Amino acid sequence: MLSAEQIQQNWLRLIGFIEDHISEPRKTNLIDFYEKYSERLMLMPAAHKKEYHNAFPGGYVEHVNRVITCALHLNDLWAQMGADTTTYTKEELVFSALNHDLGKLGDEEHDSYIPQTDKWRQEKLGEDYMFNNKLAFASVPDRGLYLLQAHNVKYTFNEMIAIQTHDGLYDEANKKYLMTYMPEQKPRTSLPYIIHQADLMAARIEFEREWLPKLNNNVEKQKKSFTLENNKKSSPTASGNKAKALNTVKSEGLKNLLDNL
Ligand SMILES: [Fe+2]
Numbered sequence: 001m002l003s004a005e006q007i008q009q010n011w012l013r014l015i016g017f018i019e020d021h022i023s024e025p026r027k028t029n030l031i032d033f034y035e036k037y038s039e040r041l042m043l044m045p046a047a048h049k050k051e052y053h054n055a056f057p058g059g060y061v062e063h064v065n066r067v068i069t070c071a072l073h074l075n076d077l078w079a080q081m082g083a084d085t086t087t088y089t090k091e092e093l094v095f096s097a098l099n100h101d102l103g104k105l106g107d108e109e110h111d112s113y114i115p116q117t118d119k120w121r122q123e124k125l126g127e128d129y130m131f132n133n134k135l136a137f138a139s140v141p142d143r144g145l146y147l148l149q150a151h152n153v154k155y156t157f158n159e160m161i162a163i164q165t166h167d168g169l170y171d172e173a174n175k176k177y178l179m180t181y182m183p184e185q186k187p188r189t190s191l192p193y194i195i196h197q198a199d200l201m202a203a204r205i206e207f208e209r210e211w212l213p214k215l216n217n218n219v220e221k222q223k224k225s226f227t228l229e230n231n232k233k234s235s236p237t238a239s240g241n242k243a244k245a246l247n248t249v250k251s252e253g254l255k256n257l258l259d260n261l
Pocket of ligand 1: 063067100101199
């Protein structure tokens with residue numbers, strides 16, 4: 001969970017990325033768009049199911065900032081390894097990372113993720129959010145691109161493809177771009193691969209930060225209770241009970257089996 005101060009700082013960092021990397025004339029429209037929906041965006045989770053990454057208030061902006069940062073680093077790595085990074089601009093890289101999940105916002109009036117109303121699901125499954133059924137269906141990339149054009153924010157061809165395919169082959173719809181064997185149909189820049197890698201890297205790091213301590217804690221708890229159980233079994237009372245039980249069994253095979261327990 002993030003504090004109110006962290007949520008505020010993350011928001012300023014996100015606006016900072018726009019200030020530093022996006023050029024006019026679209027920079028003004030983009031900042032206007034982000035300011036218009038600031039309250040909703042600032043508090044949004046990155047997902048509605050707790051098992052997914054950053055499904056807590058402020059999780060969306062934290063995730064986006066991480067994807068932008070990963071994308072900037074990965075861009076340098078791809079360049080160092082010999083990829084042609086002149087086929088796209090740094091502005092296109094940041095713009096795509098910034099808006100890759102924008103469709104998660106919902107539409108102009110409705111949030112995609114609203115507080116869970118089913119008490120059972122909230123208590124038993126830990127789902128704090130649920131998908132808002134008032135929203136007409138659209139994929140996250142489609143909705144994000146729609147929102148941008150509806151607010152007069154233009155995007156380039158490279159940005160459109162990178163946002164569309166940011167889920168890589170986790171989304172079947174991307175096969176047409178990413179699974180073609182025809183050279184002329186392959187993406188003409190590495191941008192879609194870099195954005196996908198950045199998203200994957202950020203989501204994995206978020207999983208490690210949130211879930212590994214919980215899972216490891218559970219393993220430790222299980223180990224402790226296993227040791228306690230074993231101690232009980234080898235206690236004088238337990239061995240007395242075992243001896244009594246063995247005396248009542250006539251079959252030698254069954255006796256051996258019980259003795260080994
Ligand atoms: Fe993402």
